[in-house]
Amino acid sequence: MHELCLPVGIPQNDVAILEQIVEKSPPIPKGSHLFNAGDNFSAIYVPRSGALKTVHVNEEGEQAVVGFHLPGELVGLDGLASDRHSLTAEALETTSVCRVGFDQLEAVARKIPALQRQLGRLMSKEFLKAENHLLLMGNRTAEARLAIFLISLSKRFEERGFSPVEFNLPMSRIDIAAYLGLASETVSRLFTNFRDQAMIATEGRLVTLLDLEQVQNLAGESAAEGAL
Amino acid sequence: MHELCLPVGIPQNDVAILEQIVEKSPPIPKGSHLFNAGDNFSAIYVPRSGALKTVHVNEEGEQAVVGFHLPGELVGLDGLASDRHSLTAEALETTSVCRVGFDQLEAVARKIPALQRQLGRLMSKEFLKAENHLLLMGNRTAEARLAIFLISLSKRFEERGFSPVEFNLPMSRIDIAAYLGLASETVSRLFTNFRDQAMIATEGRLVTLLDLEQVQNLAGESAAEGAL
DNA sequence: CGACCACTTGATCCCTATCAAAAGATGTGG
DNA sequence: CCACATCTTTTGATAGGGATCAAGTGGTCG
Numbered sequence: 001m002h003e004l005c006l007p008v009g010i011p012q013n014d015v016a017i018l019e020q021i022v023e024k025s026p027p028i029p030k031g032s033h034l035f036n037a038g039d040n041f042s043a044i045y046v047p048r049s050g051a052l053k054t055v056h057v058n059e060e061g062e063q064a065v066v067g068f069h070l071p072g073e074l075v076g077l078d079g080l081a082s083d084r085h086s087l088t089a090e091a092l093e094t095t096s097v098c099r100v101g102f103d104q105l106e107a108v109a110r111k112i113p114a115l116q117r118q119l120g121r122l123m124s125k126e127f128l129k130a131e132n133h134l135l136l137m138g139n140r141t142a143e144a145r146l147a148i149f150l151i152s153l154s155k156r157f158e159e160r161g162f163s164p165v166e167f168n169l170p171m172s173r174i175d176i177a178a179y180l181g182l183a184s185e186t187v188s189r190l191f192t193n194f195r196d197q198a199m200i201a202t203e204g205r206l207v208t209l210l211d212l213e214q215v216q217n218l219a220g221e222s223a224a225e226g227a228l
Numbered sequence: 229m230h231e232l233c234l235p236v237g238i239p240q241n242d243v244a245i246l247e248q249i250v251e252k253s254p255p256i257p258k259g260s261h262l263f264n265a266g267d268n269f270s271a272i273y274v275p276r277s278g279a280l281k282t283v284h285v286n287e288e289g290e291q292a293v294v295g296f297h298l299p300g301e302l303v304g305l306d307g308l309a310s311d312r313h314s315l316t317a318e319a320l321e322t323t324s325v326c327r328v329g330f331d332q333l334e335a336v337a338r339k340i341p342a343l344q345r346q347l348g349r350l351m352s353k354e355f356l357k358a359e360n361h362l363l364l365m366g367n368r369t370a371e372a373r374l375a376i377f378l379i380s381l382s383k384r385f386e387e388r389g390f391s392p393v394e395f396n397l398p399m400s401r402i403d404i405a406a407y408l409g410l411a412s413e414t415v416s417r418l419f420t421n422f423r424d425q426a427m428i429a430t431e432g433r434l435v436t437l438l439d440l441e442q443v444q445n446l447a448g449e450s451a452a453e454g455a456l
Numbered sequence: 457c458g459a460c461c462a463c464t465t466g467a468t469c470c471c472t473a474t475c476a477a478a479a480g481a482t483g484t485g486g
Numbered sequence: 487c488c489a490c491a492t493c494t495t496t497t498g499a500t501a502g503g504g505a506t507c508a509a510g511t512g513g514t515c516g
Contacts, residue, residue: 139290174461204513417472419495
């Protein structure tokens with residue numbers, strides 16, 4: 001599915017039509033921006049390889065990470081409400097994306113009711129992600145936040161055919177901290193703790209989950225819920 | 229606009245059509261549920277009077293407040309992704325709502341492209357609200373959170389033709405705390421502090437903003453952003 | 457090779473949760 | 487209409503989790 005740059009659950013017979021409006025862009029380098037807050041909203045994107053983060057930068061320059069986007073995951077719907085992006089999307093590593101012009105997508109969707117509904121579902125899913133993120137930030141210990149984060153990543157990698165127990169984090173500790181609402185020092189310390197308890201092994205950004213059950217314990221039952 | 233049970237920006241000529249699919253339900257009493265997490269998703273709602281909160285109740289029974297919904301504000305889109313509601317909507321006081329069957333809304337939208345786009349915008353706006361809530365919870369002091377909350381409420385009341393400086397909170401301190409990710413004691417103390425500094429006056433749930441500028445200072449510039 | 461980040465680890469402090477208790481509210485049934 | 491039960495709100499005391507400040511190490515890129 002994500003080879004076709006289409007995130008999820010599109011009926012087979014509609015794929016051909018969609019393929020026509022998908023543009024494959026050249027890879028963008030690490031650190032560069034796919035779009036910036038304030039840019040006109042013209043398209044949604046799906047990474048084919050690499051990874052993105054979406055961030056909100058406030059007036060004081062602090063940046064809050066709103067989401068991470070692995071291959072096959074949607075980016076860019078934040079611009080739909082006002083025709084301008086409210087977030088900035090930045091490549092965490094060299095990343096190639098598929099671009100789907102929104103006007104064209106709407107035109108196609110108008111002809112195919114099933115696709116129209118899928119589009120609505122897709123938006124709603126983005127909403128649920130934000131909601132889950134919210135629940136993560138509200139009233140959980142730093143330990144639980146990181147545990148939930150690791151489990152969420154594990155699931156997402158697994159869904160994409162990668163190992164759920166050993167993966168490379170595309171993002172820095174600083175980004176993780178900004179995503180979880182913590183200080184980067186705290187995140188670093190937690191990784192150390194988890195390692196000392198033999199729950200995980202780390203080597204730089206390579207993470208191995210050694211005792212998944214224990215991680216899930218720390219995460220609470222909430223880990224069973226939807227992927228972040 | 230909210231007299232017609234339609235939240236925002238619907239072109240005049242489409243209103244007549246929409247009126248046909250809007251059902252006005254009898255008022256529901258305080259504490260009762262408009263829908264529960266797990267319920268089938270069949271409609272979206274707009275309060276005409278009263279107020280609602282949407283909550284996520286986890287396995288341990290703790291409840292996180294995801295949003296408050298004043299008259300004219302949309303409720304229920306959380307169910308779209310999976311055809312089941314992920315949240316519970318509870319009346320904070322006696323509340324009457326308009327119900328818009330989603331199948332019917334989709335059918336109408338299919339005939340009117342402009343409406344289709346509005347619907348997308350509406351969903352995206354819900355997404356932005358969640359995102360703002362997220363930024364609120366991440367890395368802000370309790371003081372700043374409450375200040376932002378008060379300013380957001382002020383704006384929303386103003387948009388509905390009520391006084392922006394004196395209003396009755398429909399929700400308890402406990403609900404506010406659960407929304408802001410704080411303990412209810414902390415919220416109570418903050419109200420006291422704000423009152424002691426002559427920023428606000430309170431009498432139970434009646435709040436008067438005495439020094440809006442100072443409240444905005446505490447909130448940081450972020451208060452200038454979108455309504456929560 | 458040097459400058460600049462990312463990361464780790466340590467020490468300290470402060471904000472806010474938690475525990476406790478009392479004083480309003482609110483609502484119910486007799 | 488009052489009395490009792492229950493919930494909300496306030497205020498106090500205490501403790502702890504995580505932020506902050508600081509310094510050193512390691513990795514990366516120009």
